Amino acid sequence: MELLVASSVGLMTAVGVYLILRLRSFPVIVGLTMISYACNVFIFASGRVVAGLPPILSKDAxxxxxxxxxxxxxTAIVIxxxxxxxxxxMALGAFFEAGDDRVDLDEEGAE
Incomplete structure (x- = not known):
């Protein structure tokens, strides 16, 4: 089970980094979401959740x-x-203003 969780965190991180490096607005947003999911799964898996045990220490547990x-x-999900x-x-505003969601690194009017 640990191998499956570790592999899924690694795969989501790799997909997120790949999507962030694209030059389109929507894939960057999806890539950030994938990295966020990977971090959430990693944090949740590090807590060692045990089924059937109470979340607080009581006298009978x-x-x-x-x-x-x-x-x-x-909290991370909400944020x-x-x-x-x-x-x-922001991406929709840029799309409506420019007519394209491509992120241009070179300015056209700079020459």
Whole structure:
């Protein structure tokens, strides 16, 4: 199971980096989302969630599940949703103004 989670985190990170390096607005947004998902899965997997154990230590429980990674992932999901919404609005504004979602590194009027 650990190999599957580690492979999926590595694959999502690789896909995210590949998409970020493209020169289009939409793939960059999807790439950032993929890296965000990879980070969330990594943080959640590092918490060692155990099924059937309570998230807090009580007198009748022998062990407990650490609630901190779950809270961090939930907060990261909310923040990444807001970040994605802002990036989509910026990309749509740039698309409506320029008519294309290509990111030009060279300025046309500089010559």
């Amino acid at each position: 022998a062990a407990y599940t650490d609630p901190m990674p779950q809270a961090l992932v939930l 990444s949703f807001g970040m994605t919404a802002v990036l989509v609005m």
